[in-house]
Amino acid sequence: MEKDLHSPGACEQRRYDRVWQRVAPILEPYPGYQAMPPLADLPGQSTPSVPPASVPESQLPGAEMNPCCMGTEAAEMLEVLDGFIEEELTDRRYTMALVRQAPAWARPTLRDLAEAAGHRARRLMAVHYLITGECYQPSLNGQRICPSALCPALRERYHAEACDGLNYIRAAEGTVDPCLAELLRQMSRESYQNADSLLRLLERALRG
Numbered sequence: 001m002e003k004d005l006h007s008p009g010a011c012e013q014r015r016y017d018r019v020w021q022r023v024a025p026i027l028e029p030y031p032g033y034q035a036m037p038p039l040a041d042l043p044g045q046s047t048p049s050v051p052p053a054s055v056p057e058s059q060l061p062g063a064e065m066n067p068c069c070m071g072t073e074a075a076e077m078l079e080v081l082d083g084f085i086e087e088e089l090t091d092r093r094y095t096m097a098l099v100r101q102a103p104a105w106a107r108p109t110l111r112d113l114a115e116a117a118g119h120r121a122r123r124l125m126a127v128h129y130l131i132t133g134e135c136y137q138p139s140l141n142g143q144r145i146c147p148s149a150l151c152p153a154l155r156e157r158y159h160a161e162a163c164d165g166l167n168y169i170r171a172a173e174g175t176v177d178p179c180l181a182e183l184l185r186q187m188s189r190e191s192y193q194n195a196d197s198l199l200r201l202l203e204r205a206l207r208g
Contacts (some may be wrong), residue, residue, distance in 0.1 A: 069179035070130040077175050078131060081124055084168070084187075088121035089138055091160060097145040098153050106150070106201050113157075113194055120187055127183065151205050158198040165191035 095114035099107050121138075128136040147153040168188035172181045 069177060070127060071177070073175060073177040074127070074131050074180045077171060077177075077180065078128070080171055080174075081127060081131075082136065084164075084171075085121050085124045085128070085136060086139055087164065088117045088124065091157075091164075092117035092121065094145050094147065095157065098147045098150075098157070101147065102150060105204070109197055109201055113197060116190065116194060120190065123183070123187075127180065151202060154198050154202040154205060158195050158202065161191050161195035161198060165189070165195065 092114050095110055095117060099110045099114065102110055125136045125138075128134075148156075165188045168184045168191060172184035172188065175181050175184070
């Protein structure tokens with residue numbers, strides 16, 4: 001008996017009881033204690049893998065019914081956003097067509113402008129998905145674009161970019177969604193910068 005009282009397991013049991021007396025003195029009996037090593041410590045045993053608990057899709061991060069950004073407030077602007085997507089895609093197609101007939105000195109800038117329009121369209125399509133959970137399907141327009149002479153085409157592109165800048169800032173003022181408003185303000189600044197690039201191209205083109 002004396003040997004049992006001083007065995008490692010018995011000493012561990014008494015320490016375990018004293019801890020529970022301090023933590024929960026009214027708990028009777030104390031939680032059961034088994035002085036057994038974990039399964040991983042037993043010869044020839046390994047800790048079994050526990051599959052992660054299945055979480056309903058509605059409880060996953062980002063699945064809120066009304067998130068603070070790109071939620072119901074942004075959904076009110078969905079038709080406007082879709083219009084911006086089509087406008088940017090059209091700008092890209094027109095500018096790429098202009099690249100093919102522009103002089104060599106103008107082509108790098110025009111290519112950059114076309115790529116910028118495509119990038120804005122992709123960002124807006126990502127916003128569409130954030131709001132709706134559905135991929136936006138652009139309108140397929142196979143109509144051949146034939147830009148006019150360089151100076152008239154640059155003039156037209158300048159006005160298009162400047163109007164885009166104005167329309168983006170108006171849309172930003174028309175939404176209370178903070179993330180969407182900031183994105184639209186950013187796109188407005190980009191459009192005005194593009195208009196300035198077109199103005200510089202036009203200045204050089206007019207010099208001959």
